[in-house]
Each structure stands twice: as structure tokens, then as C-alpha cells.
Amino acid sequence: MNVSSAATSTLSKEEVRTRVDVTLGMIFFIGSWTMAFGTLFLSFLVLRQRVGVWPPEGIVLPSFPLATVATLILVASSLGLHRAVRAWDAKGGGGEREQASSAQRDWAVGVGLGFAFAVLQALLWADLLAAGRFPSSGLYESLFYGLTWVHAAHVVIGLLALLWAWIGLSSGRYGPNRLSTVSNIVIFWHFVDVVWIVLYLGFFVF
Amino acid sequence: MSGQHIHAEPTNFFRKHVFSVDHKVIAKQFLWFGLIWLGIGGVMAMMIRWQLANPGEPVPVIGSMLFPRTNGVLDPATYNTLFTMHGTIMIFLGLTPLMIGAIGNWSIPLMIGARDMIFPLLNCLSFWAMFLGGAVGFISLFVPLGATEAGWTGYPTLSTTINGVGSGETLWAIAVFLIGASSIMGGINYMTTVIRLRAPGMTWQRLPLTVWGIFLTSVLNVLFVPVIGSAMLLLIMDRVFGTTFFIPASIMQGAGGGDPILYQHLFWIFGHPEVYILILPAWGIIGDLLSFFSRKPAFGYRAQVGAMVAVTLLSAVVYGHHMFTTGLSAMLGESFMLLTMIISVPAEILFFNWLHTLWKGNLRLTTPMLFSMGVIFVFGLGGLTGIYLATIGTDIFLHDTYFVVGHFHLTMAASALFATFAGIYFWFPKMFAREMNEFLGKTHFWFTVIPLVTVFCLMFVMGYAGMPRRYYDHTSAEYLRSLQHLNKYATHAAFLLGAAQLVFVYNFIRSRWWGKPASQNPWEVGTLDWTMETPVPHYNFKEIPEVFTGPHEFSNPDIPDGKDWISMTEKLKA
Numbered sequence: 087m088n089v090s091s092a093a094t095s096t097l098s099k100e101e102v103r104t105r106v107d108v109t110l111g112m113i114f115f116i117g118s119w120t121m122a123f124g125t126l127f128l129s130f131l132v133l134r135q136r137v138g139v140w141p142p143e144g145i146v147l148p149s150f151p152l153a154t155v156a157t158l159i160l161v162a163s164s165l166g167l168h169r170a171v172r173a174w175d176a177k178g179g180g181g182e183r184e185q186a187s188s189a190q191r192d193w194a195v196g197v198g199l200g201f202a203f204a205v206l207q208a209l210l211w212a213d214l215l216a217a218g219r220f221p222s223s224g225l226y227e228s229l230f231y232g233l234t235w236v237h238a239a240h241v242v243i244g245l246l247a248l249l250w251a252w253i254g255l256s257s258g259r260y261g262p263n264r265l266s267t268v269s270n271i272v273i274f275w276h277f278v279d280v281v282w283i284v285l286y287l288g289f290f291v292f
Numbered sequence: 293m294s295g296q297h298i299h300a301e302p303t304n305f306f307r308k309h310v311f312s313v314d315h316k317v318i319a320k321q322f323l324w325f326g327l328i329w330l331g332i333g334g335v336m337a338m339m340i341r342w343q344l345a346n347p348g349e350p351v352p353v354i355g356s357m358l359f360p361r362t363n364g365v366l367d368p369a370t371y372n373t374l375f376t377m378h379g380t381i382m383i384f385l386g387l388t389p390l391m392i393g394a395i396g397n398w399s400i401p402l403m404i405g406a407r408d409m410i411f412p413l414l415n416c417l418s419f420w421a422m423f424l425g426g427a428v429g430f431i432s433l434f435v436p437l438g439a440t441e442a443g444w445t446g447y448p449t450l451s452t453t454i455n456g457v458g459s460g461e462t463l464w465a466i467a468v469f470l471i472g473a474s475s476i477m478g479g480i481n482y483m484t485t486v487i488r489l490r491a492p493g494m495t496w497q498r499l500p501l502t503v504w505g506i507f508l509t510s511v512l513n514v515l516f517v518p519v520i521g522s523a524m525l526l527l528i529m530d531r532v533f534g535t536t537f538f539i540p541a542s543i544m545q546g547a548g549g550g551d552p553i554l555y556q557h558l559f560w561i562f563g564h565p566e567v568y569i570l571i572l573p574a575w576g577i578i579g580d581l582l583s584f585f586s587r588k589p590a591f592g593y594r595a596q597v598g599a600m601v602a603v604t605l606l607s608a609v610v611y612g613h614h615m616f617t618t619g620l621s622a623m624l625g626e627s628f629m630l631l632t633m634i635i636s637v638p639a640e641i642l643f644f645n646w647l648h649t650l651w652k653g654n655l656r657l658t659t660p661m662l663f664s665m666g667v668i669f670v671f672g673l674g675g676l677t678g679i680y681l682a683t684i685g686t687d688i689f690l691h692d693t694y695f696v697v698g699h700f701h702l703t704m705a706a707s708a709l710f711a712t713f714a715g716i717y718f719w720f721p722k723m724f725a726r727e728m729n730e731f732l733g734k735t736h737f738w739f740t741v742i743p744l745v746t747v748f749c750l751m752f753v754m755g756y757a758g759m760p761r762r763y764y765d766h767t768s769a770e771y772l773r774s775l776q777h778l779n780k781y782a783t784h785a786a787f788l789l790g791a792a793q794l795v796f797v798y799n800f801i802r803s804r805w806w807g808k809p810a811s812q813n814p815w816e817v818g819t820l821d822w823t824m825e826t827p828v829p830h831y832n833f834k835e836i837p838e839v840f841t842g843p844h845e846f847s848n849p850d851i852p853d854g855k856d857w858i859s860m861t862e863k864l865k866a
Contacts, residue, residue, distance in 0.1 A: 107410055107488050114480045114514055122518035125558055129526060129537060132554050222534030225550060232529050232537065236522075 105266045112270045116277050123281050126233050130288055133225060142226050146217040148210050150290050156206035157286045159199050164279040166196030167272045174265055197248045204241055233285055240278045247271045296407045301830040313412035315397045316828060318419050322393030326386055333381035336374045338790050343371055345783035347765040368764040372441035379444030384471045385426050387708045391573045395715040396506045400482055402821035403500045405491025407831045410484045418477035425470030432463035440464040445559055448538035448552040452530050462531050469524040472517045479513030482506060493839030500819050500843040504597055505576020508604045512565045520562035553618055564611035567704050568603060574711030575600060575642060578664040581714055582646055584817045585661035586653025587856050589844040592645040599638035606635045616687045625684050632682035639675055659733030663714035666741050667707050674702030695755025698748040706744055721814050725827040726807030732799040739792035746785040750778050818859045819843050837861045
């Protein structure tokens, strides 16, 4: 996705090559992880078919408004990070001051919203736990806790990676080659975003 | 290509030998790791065979040391643990690191003309993830209540807390998860390396078959190992956090439970491609070696590649043949049966190409060649018996008998093992700059292949006679007592097979340190790995080579100066 824009920017031939290398590796990784989450979602669909009424009657469901807000926040976070990476790419890592500062702002908003999502996810669990619904309470709870746990683990890894990238960016140590790393982390974050949307659709919409 | 840097060689011991990012060092780490686990898994197999031949008698020599509580007798729980861990170890910690980790790491960069893997750090992580997985698996042998007893497939509800109360099963799942993570890291690395770092002129149609095989295996690893990873996560949650993904409602007092058959689907969606994950590199290796030692081009190179690609695609859609007895609908069952049968078409294409490569060749019966021909033989036996298991009618009778055990040992285990041995004997001179002893190598081959075929062919007979797998004591059933003498023959053959491996261990250790120094190209082949000096310098190629000919240009009349082979970097006469 960022490969073509990188090729037309100020990056040297070798830098473009590195960008293609790591992006290709990331695409394979995302393909692999799509199978991993696909497996979880397949299990969700199969087990859901086993139950006559879905969601099962007489249980407390996780909060729909909270989950919807979380979804919007995560999408906004992805958009902010995407804009930041695009701006940096266009300038080949350095760039005009103005451009860089607006990119910095987009980046900060993106990471901040990522943390906001993590908080909302915790609130979703806290609500359910307060209502006395535990992972062992039944099939719905098994699926909801199990799938969101795995997703949340990726949120945590993604946030740590974003913070790590931020430290590098703000200390100015990142040349254009390092931008490949940043771009890859953001691709991963988009993936985490898409997985959440699928989970949201499965648990809250359909 | 100029983008590949030459880093300084590390001088620190840890950076050089332990946490190295050099693919050659990592290949050797995988090699030693895999050989040690192969030994552990092999000893377990010997104990299983002892129990089958002499049920309830104390295991000689090592028994009283390993099982002092029972004076060396295998109790039923220990027996279950042994066959479970034997399968898990051989597949995940024996053949995978040897074939994919060691041979893959060694051959890919050297054969495609690269200085290293494209992501060297990921490569290092891949080994250490597998090491950690092995460590967890090893620890699980010593926890209270023992290691897993659920079979290497870990089916619920055998593997849920209802049966496996100790932490052994959980540790098993964690180990499989970590080893899976290692395989995915390796797969991503291998795929990207082959796509991006091929030397100029190394087109896809000049790629050695070994690299093709490992490349396709990497595709399967990247796509299907995550499925078992997720299944293991769900299993761990069921065991640790009380979820009910795989625990049926009938056990949970009706509270809307999960489905144990779901686990079987998830396991075999991974499990069938896993068979090809192990066999594709084997096919690739012997595709090359049969050509090298017949001094002929690999017959039907493109057909071989096409067949391997076809098998890769088909391997994803046949897994249902493991589940004919689970109440699969007739339509699904017949579809899976048909698709499974179709796989034999590309497999036959490979067979005929291998045989035609040998045909009228100037055969050099070296040890790697013998093992490569052994692969054709044992895979042929295993493949033909697979037809009976792919057919629903016969499978329902043969399911969970020793017929299945014989079949998958010949196809997956023996073929992959033979190709691994072929690869080790073949690359040893480049890897360690010393030659292995040919006489000991050939002794190893003959004392491996004859007992091995004996053991597993006897299993076909016993399985056809109705002997079920995973039973502790077959003599407790009246109708199986008449098979006991066959069990004894099989065990004697298995012990001979085990003893033959000691020849290999001796040869390997002796040659590693005291063998004859190897010349640069002892086998007289033209692939890039043999154009390099011995021992291979740090960062392989100072100048990235340019490739002009294919990997199997043997006995071509256009080869200059009267040799029967040509290096891939040389040009044929115009």
C-alpha cells in the first residue's frame, strides 16, 4: 500500500528495496494472522450454530453503546496513523517543518485513540464481570472473553510497538529506512482494527 | 542485490554461537537440536515396541532407571504418555527442525546466491522459539500427574480437564504453540528470502528443487500453522480459564457447551497440510539428489515443480479424510474422498519423473543417493496403502488400527527421515568441511531400510487383522493373541533399526571432528552452494554470483572442457 508512494518520493533505490522487502514480509505475516483469527471466527460461527437462540436467552450481554464507541475510536486511530505515515513518506523522512508537525499531531492522536480503545475494552470486560458473567459462565461468555482476549493481546503488542516507534521518531533517529519499520507497525495496527470490526459485527450487529 | 550488507563477523562467543543471526550457524543449531530430539523420540519408540512385544514386563537396561516406582514396568499411563510424546517429538521437534530448520536454513541462501536470510534476527528468534517450545515439552515430562496422555492429536475431551487433570496437557499445548510460532517465523523468512534475494539469473525455472520444496512448505507453514496455534489457544483457555469451546453440553449439565468435533476440524485443517509440510522438502531434496547422482538432468523439472505446486494447493482441501468416522455427512465424506484420490495424480507425476531421472543414468550409489532412492521406495509403499485409507468403505474398518500407523510412518515419518538423512550426508562436507565415512553411511542405510520396512509392513498385516492402535496390552483381547508373534518380530526389527542409528551417531560425531577434510565440490554438482570455498566464509558470497545455467545441466554435450557437469555460474558453449 505504501510501496508505490515510497517509490515516487525522495527515497533512494536501496531504501525502496528495503521498503518492499519488509512490506512483503509484513503481508505474509498478515496473511498468516488472518488464518489465525479466521480460525477463531470459524469456531465462533460453528458454535453459534449449535445454539438454537442467539444470543442465548437470560444472559447479560456486553454493552452495545460502549462497543460501538470503541469501534469508532479504533477506526479513527487507524486513520490518524495512516495520515501520519503518508505525510512522512511523501517527505522521505525529513521534510518541511510544517508538514512534519501536522504529521506529528496525527501520530499523537492516533496513538492516543489506540490507548482510549484499550480502556474501553477493559470497561467492556469490567461491566460483564460486575454482572457476574465469567469466562466459565457459558458458551457466549467463552466466545466473547476468549476472542477479545486474543484480540486484546494484539492491541497491547500494537500499542507497545507504536510507543517504541514514537520514541525513535521524536528523538529524530529515524531516517527513511526506519520509516519502513514505522509503516509496518501501522499496517499491523490496521489489521488489529479490521479484526476488531469483524468481532464487533459478529458479537454486536448480526 | 547490492542491498545485502556484509556485516563484520561477531567475535563475542554468545553472538557467534548462541544468539547468532548467521543462517549457517542457525542451521547447525537446528541440526543438533533436531538430532537430540530425534534420539529422545527414538528411545520412546523402542520402549513402546518393548511393551507391545512383552506387555507388562520390565523394560530392560533403562527401565529401572526411568521408572523406579514400577521397577521398570510401563504402567498404562506411562505408555499413553510415551506414544503421545513420541509422535509430538518426532513431528514437531525432530523432523521439523531437521528438515525445515537445518536443511532449509542451510540450503536456501547458499543455493539462491544470497548472503543471508532476508530477516536474520527473525531467523534467530525462530530457533529460540522452537528451543523454548522444546524446553516446555521436556519439562512437561516431569510435572506431577505426568505429561499428556491424549495422543499427539490431543483430541478433547481426552485433552480437557475432564481426563487430563495435571498440567502436562497444558504445557504440551503451550509447547505446540511456541513451535508453531517458530515455524511461522521461519516460513515468512524463507518465502520473502526466496522471492527477494535470488541472485541475478536465478529465475524461478532455474531454482533448485530443494528450494522449491522448502518454499512451498513455507507457504503451507505460514497459512496453516496459525490454525493449530488458535486451536491450542482455545484448548488452553478450556483447561485454564474454564471456557467450554470443546466441552460438550452433555458434560456441562446442559449449559450450552461447545463441540469436541470442532477441535478435530481445526486440528486437521492444520494437520493434513502438516503432512505435506514435512514431505514437500523431502520431495524437493530427492528431486535434486537423484539428478545429481544419476548424472542426468532432473527429468521433467517443470512437471515436478507443477506437481509440487498442485500438491500444495490440494493439501488444503483433503483434511476430512481423517474424520470419516466422526459422522461427517455422506456428501462431505465423498467429496473429501475424491479430493484425496486426486492428490495421487501429482504424486504419481513425481514418481514417474524420479524413475525416469534414474533411467539409463550413470548412477553413483553414494549414501545420499541410497537414501534418496529409499524415499521413492518407502513413500511408494506408504502412498499405495493410503488409497485404502482414503476410501470411506475400507477406512471405516481400518480406522484407528495399526494399518494407519504403518501408513503414516512410511509416508510422513520414514520418507521425511530418509530425505533428511540424504540431506545431512549430502551437505555435511560443506557444512563441517569434513567428509562422512561412506562405508558407515551405507551400513547405516541398509540396516535402516530393511528393518524399517519390516516393522511397518508387519503393522499393515496386524492392522488389517484388526489390531487397534494406542492399546496398552493387546494380549488382553482373545482375537489379538494370535498376532503376538508378529508383534515380537516387529519389535526385533525395530531394535535393529534403533541400533543402526547408533552407526549414524558414531559416523556423525567422528566425521564432525576427525573426518577427512572435504574438498570444495566432492559430489561434482553445479548448484551455487558447491561453487563456494570450504568452509563457507562468513556472509557466503563476497560477490553475488550471476547464474547462466540450470541446476541440473549434467552430461550436456555443450559443457566446455569435457566434464559431465557445469557450475550454474558458467556458460554453456554457444
